[in-house]
Structures are given as structure tokens and as C-alpha cells.
Amino acid sequence: MKERSKELLSVGFWQRGHPGPSRIPKRWEDVTPAWMTAAIASRHPDALVADVALLEKDDGTNRRARFGLTYAQGTGPARVFLKAHAASHRWVHFRNGNLFGEARLFRSGATLSVEHPAVYSAIVDLPRLDFLLVMEDLTLRGADPLDATRPMTPAQVVDGLRGLAKLHSRYWNFSAPSHPELRFVQTWKDRKGWTVGLNKRVPTGLDRGRGSLPNEILQYSGTEIVGFWSRYVASLAVGTTTLLHGDAHIGNTYLLPNNGVGFLDWQVVRRGEWSQDAGYFLVSALTEKDRRAHEKSLIEEYRQALDVPDAQRPSAAEAWLRYRASAAYGLAIWLSTLGTDGYQRREVSLALAKRFTAAFLELGTLNALGG
Numbered sequence: 001m002k003e004r005s006k007e008l009l010s011v012g013f014w015q016r017g018h019p020g021p022s023r024i025p026k027r028w029e030d031v032t033p034a035w036m037t038a039a040i041a042s043r044h045p046d047a048l049v050a051d052v053a054l055l056e057k058d059d060g061t062n063r064r065a066r067f068g069l070t071y072a073q074g075t076g077p078a079r080v081f082l083k084a085h086a087a088s089h090r091w092v093h094f095r096n097g098n099l100f101g102e103a104r105l106f107r108s109g110a111t112l113s114v115e116h117p118a119v120y121s122a123i124v125d126l127p128r129l130d131f132l133l134v135m136e137d138l139t140l141r142g143a144d145p146l147d148a149t150r151p152m153t154p155a156q157v158v159d160g161l162r163g164l165a166k167l168h169s170r171y172w173n174f175s176a177p178s179h180p181e182l183r184f185v186q187t188w189k190d191r192k193g194w195t196v197g198l199n200k201r202v203p204t205g206l207d208r209g210r211g212s213l214p215n216e217i218l219q220y221s222g223t224e225i226v227g228f229w230s231r232y233v234a235s236l237a238v239g240t241t242t243l244l245h246g247d248a249h250i251g252n253t254y255l256l257p258n259n260g261v262g263f264l265d266w267q268v269v270r271r272g273e274w275s276q277d278a279g280y281f282l283v284s285a286l287t288e289k290d291r292r293a294h295e296k297s298l299i300e301e302y303r304q305a306l307d308v309p310d311a312q313r314p315s316a317a318e319a320w321l322r323y324r325a326s327a328a329y330g331l332a333i334w335l336s337t338l339g340t341d342g343y344q345r346r347e348v349s350l351a352l353a354k355r356f357t358a359a360f361l362e363l364g365t366l367n368a369l370g371g
Contacts, residue, residue, distance in 0.1 A: 047074035115262035160261035165305035171243035204339030229332035236272035279326025
């Protein structure tokens, strides 16, 4: 026990005000029982981990691992999921302002009024440009992670939109003075870190989409499509803003056994106008046929679910206009992803590029953007 106490001290278990480990293991194999005891202490202060078993690991866009835990005393989760940064993608996320967003969000203690994974520890290592999250293994709750090859039903999208509306309502018009724990959250803006990557990859995505995407989209240059993205993103800082997930496409969602929808991967957390979350989620989650048939009623579901003063609730006409404009965001993002290797499977990127292309054209997104 004396040796265990020394090891707990060495990983920052007793760090004042921040229970949990202070260092990020270089390798998943370096995780020890003492390190894991510190990692889950915020929710299980009486637990003492006896053994950790590395069940699986996947070091791709991020470093991910799943561990099984057994206990010498107390109780805790049977398994946990760990997420850290992969060095190969570190500078891209740093340039875009996304590197520390998720870890800082969960360190902040802010209440997220939407279904999401429980987080035991969140470490931010600024000098090494790294972070680590220790969170629940959602499979223990029967969660089913989705992607674009398995679209949602309209009823499931209703649940997701209602969850986003709860999140947005809680932080409607928030600011650094009103919520100092969220002062790190950036307001959406057209920053070079994003446009450099988009300008590089969207043209490749257009080339790869030939034969699958309509000519009405292929006639645009990559520069024009990134320009549409920039115009939309610039509009997100105008008027009423809120706390956004920022990357709420179907690939960052999961279904629970009761058909409830949860949201993963909060790295792009932002302050901005509600339509970026609601539109990005809705268009990505439905087949084109279901989107056409249900989008108006779904946007109205979201609008009515907002728990804000009536004077601040967007009108039906305003909500529809902003939803129409939001397709410019997903169009550029998924053409860029289609043009990039190593982030998403090709069939996922193409499916989402097709959904946002169809929405962009059918909703008159250019007109909604004001030109």
C-alpha cells in the first residue's frame, strides 16, 4: 500500500482542486492500476484498482484504447475508454483551434444538457500539445455508434434535435462573464487554419466525386465552395449565439436501447448560432428522401423545443432561412474529407458529400446566404 501511495502521488492523484492523473501515458501499455485509480477518482473516490487489462487500441485520427478494470477495494466501471491525440494529426487540430476543446470542456465542469459520455478525467498538456480523456465505455449502456452508412429515422432525429435544443437553451446568449468556466470557447469565425485545409482538399474531393455528385456542384471550383463555407461561418457570430457541439454529424452520435440519441467527440466545441448544430446534424443523419419529407417539421420541432423567452426564439421563417443556409458548412467539410485519406472511410465521406450536395441545391443555400 505504501508503494501504491507513492505512485498515486507521482501521477498527481493529490493535485489540489484537480483529482485525477496529471500526466498522459506515452503508450497505452504504460497505464498502471495506480494511474487508473487516480483517473476514476472523481466519480469513484473509494475505488482502488487492482489490475488493468488493455482490451483493444486504435491509434488513428486520435489514439483510442479500451481497458478492463478489476478492484482491490470499492467499486467502479468494469471498462473505460481512453482518448488522446495522435501526433500525425496534432498540428491540423491545433491550427484549426480544435486541439484542446473537448478536454477543456470536460475539465470545466460545465453541465451539458444533452446525452453524452460520462468523463472521469480530462488532462490538458499544453507544452506537448496533447490531451487525454478517460470516459465511460458506452457499450456498457448498450450504445450503438452510428455513421452515414446507417442513417437515422426521423423519430430518432427528433430526439437528437430536442437534445441539442436543451443544450442551446441552457447557454443561450452565454458569454465569458456569464459563464467564466467556458471562457476558453472560441466564437466561430472564418479563420485561416480552416480555410487552408479546405482549399487544399475540396478540389480533390470534387475530383473523387465525379460520377457520383451532380454537375451543378461539380461546376463550382474548390475556392468557390470554400467561399460559401466562409460566408456561412462568418454569419454564426451575428445575433444570438449559444454553446455548440460544433461537429454534430451522424458519425459523432450514438443510439441507446431506448432510441435516445447521444453526441460524442466535442473537440470542435464553439460559440455560435444554433443552426450550425441543428442543420449539420439533420442533413447528415437522414437519407435524402427522409430529409425532403421531414425537414420542415423537424426544424419546427427544434424551434419549439427551445426553452428561451418567446421574444428570443427565432421565428419559423427565420429558422427555416438559417437551416437552408447551413448546408454550406457540411458541403465544404465533406468534400474536403472526401479529398483526404485517413480520416473517414471513403463510403462514409461520399455518402455525406452527396447528402449535403443535395441539400445545398434543393434548399437554395446560395440564396439563403444572401447571394
